Amino acid sequence: IQKDKDFKPIFICMLLMFCSTIIGIFLNFQFGVFTDNLKRLIQYYMIFGYYFYFKSYMCKYNFKCKKYFICFVLFVLLLALLFNSNVSLFGRVVTFWNSGNAYANAFIENSVFSGVFRYSFIWTDPNNIAYVITGIIAVIFLLTNIGLGEKIILILINIYILFSCMSSGGWINFFITYSLLLLHKLSSQRIQKKTNIKNILIFFL
Numbered sequence: 562i563q564k565d566k567d568f569k570p571i572f573i574c575m576l577l578m579f580c581s582t583i584i585g586i587f588l589n590f591q592f593g594v595f596t597d598n599l600k601r602l603i604q605y606y607m608i609f610g611y612y613f614y615f616k617s618y619m620c621k622y623n624f625k626c627k628k629y630f631i632c633f634v635l636f637v638l639l640l641a642l643l644f645n646s647n648v649s650l651f652g653r654v655v656t657f658w659n660s661g662n663a664y665a666n667a668f669i670e671n672s673v674f675s676g677v678f679r680y681s682f683i684w685t686d687p688n689n690i691a692y693v694i695t696g697i698i699a700v701i702f703l704l705t706n707i708g709l710g711e712k713i714i715l716i717l718i719n720i721y722i723l724f725s726c727m728s729s730g731g732w733i734n735f736f737i738t739y740s741l742l743l744l745h746k747l748s749s750q751r752i753q754k755k756t757n758i759k760n761i762l763i764f765f766l
Contacts, residue, residue: 680725691731
């Protein structure tokens with residue numbers, strides 16, 4: 562791992578996150594959030610570990626991720642279409658994966674606490690799938706060879722799912738992500754080959 566060119570910036574990030582967690586002990590001691598902050602730190606460390614593991618695996622076995630990502634996007638789209646056509650049936654289908662989802666039970670009864678239906682995929686928080694779907698599609702753009710028609714279809718799917726989620730944070734993430742993708746496209750020919758811009762973008766996503 563230490564020989565990987567991404568190790569140094571990620572290690573620096575891990576150190577900064579660790580320092581932030583320690584500082585938070587003293588600044589937010591009265592709020593009792595240290596345990597939560599520590600859990601988040603460990604979760605991020607595990608994500609970095611997964612990043613190196615899957616990167617090594619994909620490089621070693623020449624793993625092609627495009628078809629799996631596309632299948633995931635289509636699965637999310639399928640459930641979104643079901644959600645918008647029959648929210649009660651959607652709630653019953655979602656309980657197959659997440660039986661403890663209170664929102665799914667509310668969907669079955671056609672009633673939610675706020676009176677507004679928001680698509681949350683098989684998860685509880687609609688914001689989660691809003692962030693994830695944009696990130697997955699961005700990775701498809703960066704790491705796979707797809708035509709212009711496929712890109713347009715994926716962007717339209719992304720927009721449709723965001724409308725279904727009604728996530729403000731998801732829209733902000735969408736515009737930032739696609740701005741970075743556009744910046745990468747415009748500047749790719751001027752960036753030196755040794756600069757691994759793809760991994761930098763994936764890291765921020």
